[in-house]
Amino acid sequence: MSLLLKLLTQRIALGLLLLFLVSILIFAGTIILPGDVAQSILGQSATPEALANMRRDLGLNEPPVQRYFNWLGGLLQGDLGTALTSGKDIAESIGKRLGNTLFLAFWAAIISVPLAILLGLIAVRYRERWPDKLISAVTLASISVPEFLIAYVAIFVVSVRLRWAPSVTTINDSMSLGEKLHTISIPIAVLTLVVLAHMMRMTRAAILNVMQSAYIETAELKGLRMFTIIWKHALPNSVAPVINVVMLNMAYLVVGVVVIEVVFTYPGMGQYLVDHVSKRDIPVVQACGLIFAAVYIGLNMVADIVSIIANPRLRHPK
């Protein structure tokens, strides 16, 4: 067990190092971008005096390296700083947006992950027969179509024609949980369609791989029902690759849904990040980037750990 603990510590330390490197990369990236913050904030209506005043107030005259270390120092004390553009506390604004993003991702995951695994099991059970082919065809088609197109079609049919659910999914605190879920029902459906195929295909492939094993044959000879074999014997042994894909898709649901957020006007992190990138608000971009990176690294770490626990062989690397 101490070996497992050592492995975990190693993973976490590696994750933190990665985060640090990511912060440098993001900072360098924002410096390379053309234009500067003051100009972007004031837009076309910037006069030279106004620009100079704005630059001085925002501390843009200091060298970039110094700005970076000032920020890192604050971060280590739990202070994300204030946004250059609006002067608001970043932690506070991000907290709300991150909450919204996680809310959408959570409900999309709650629906899509069990559905994908169930469809994968069904596909294996009826391998090479029509249910398998139908499931593959539908999920592959939905992953091949760009997500904004699925979103627009869903808006047109469900919202404009049938008027079942809203296309503008701006949720706010005064809504009840039921109202919120109704509001975000179309984006949840679209996101489910987008992430379904990956997880379903991986479940199917991983289980099929295991189905060749001797112990499955034994189970068959014992006279167990096909579904029991898949559920009780095949799935637990193929959980590692499935968990990996599930985690990758969950990370995508948190960090990769900018397009969906824009199309559905959802007040999540993606839109928040894009707004601040276009205004060169470096502290906010960095904070968002770090959070996204942390989510990504964290979920991948969970996938690794689950794989290690699920597969005793990985616990004893040679």
Place this chain on the structure above:
Amino acid sequence: MNEELKFLSRQAALGTISRRKFLGRAGALGVSAAAASTMLAGAVHAAGPQKGGTLRIGLQGGSTTDSLDPATAANTTSVNLIRMWGEPLVELTDDGGLQGKVAESFEASADATTWTFTIRKGITFSNGQEVTAADAAATLDRHAGEESKSGALGLLRDIKNVSTNGRDVIIELNNGNADLPYLMSDYHLIIQPNGGKDAPDAAIGTGPYIMKDVDMGVRFVAEKNPNYWGDIGHAETIEMLVINDNTARVAALQSGQVDIIDRVPPRTAGLVARAPGVTVSSTAGPGHYVFIAHVNTAPFDNPDLMMALKYGINRQEMVDKILFGYGSVGNDSPINAAYPMYEEMEQREYDPEKAAEYFKKSGHEGPVLLRTSDNSFPGAPDAAALFQQSLKAAGIELEIKREPNDGYWSEVWNNKPFCTSYWGGRSTQDQMFTTAYLSTADWNDTRYSSESFDKLLIAARAELDQDKRKKMYADMGMMVRNESGLICPMFNDFVDAHTDKIGGWVEGVAGFSLMNGYAAQRMWVTG
């Protein structure tokens, strides 16, 4: 039109029978749905404003990075938002004249160097505080101060001194300016308690609404200010949603989640208008899309080459294919009929032969480089390609360089010698010329420099004889048309749309889109 139908439409307008019922009955009487809708809209208007209800508006342009401080407002969402809670001293009337808002009246000295604005008696800010002349003076001081980051700073440069006397604010200028009240209608110059020096983004002003819920770049809720002095602000609550995606904004209107939207894409405006219960309105304004060349930089310092380019552009084709008819042809001058002292001048037409002739005379060889980007104006790269084709017919080669949207306004516009851009226009000729064609202007994006033009501009400012002034502006327009680096193929209309759940839309209001940003306050929920 029979009496029954008239009666029914009035009933529907007053809400005694439902709209659906009215349309059904009208159908039974043999009236088409479109005609019935129009009739209903007329009746709604005649019935007068209805109070109460929630009016929902979907807007383009808002961003999470915006601030409630009017000094830094720079997009249409901010303008509409400011109009909710605050007011300037004066505001444009529907036909481009002026009306008092926080100021009840204003008058100039004979030479237009001293202006006196009298603050409206007994009006209060939404925090209950009475509005004083000192508040107005402090507002001007904040926007014009050396520390200012205000977008209105450039407008206020000529102010020498601001003082108060009772309810009067006295503004002294270095040079006479007959248009000063127009400058005071600028949306940045919202009168705030102590000029907003203490809390610039507190959203406390004299407007018809009070902000209740503010989520920048996402959603705003405003409630009727019970103490508002004026007669606008009919809905009890206004909900503003920022919907930046064009398709999403149109879908929100079509599915009834918002009652009014701005910036309907011209490409699809025709389709949107066909939906039942939706009215698309286009309003001519001073905004224009431009190709601008620096006339102090080779090869554009060659007047013959400039003339060749001006004759080599097909303006009507641009209006048809870029604006889809929602606009009018330009004439290489930034001024059109939207300006109070506009005088018509001879239209410059597309003439490839003349263009070829001037091009030959210029002695220029090789291609001309034009920079463009998607955000310089909607359809700019397509417009550049059209320009390339029309110049080709004159034997002139145009090379198009596509620039990234990111950083276009800081790296390309007003920086590189030839690019695409847009102007939102200003409320007066003086403002437009001063902003972009005076030789010393910061945004002289064509690098036009003419001593006689500058002199004329300063002289016209103090000229109180309207006829003389009109003539001067006509001369200036001609100078810009013939000598500057401005190639202006088209003036773009504002295209807005609303549903028949709200009434009170007024066609052709001067200023910005959405009835100069006052649509939400001036329209009402009909049921």
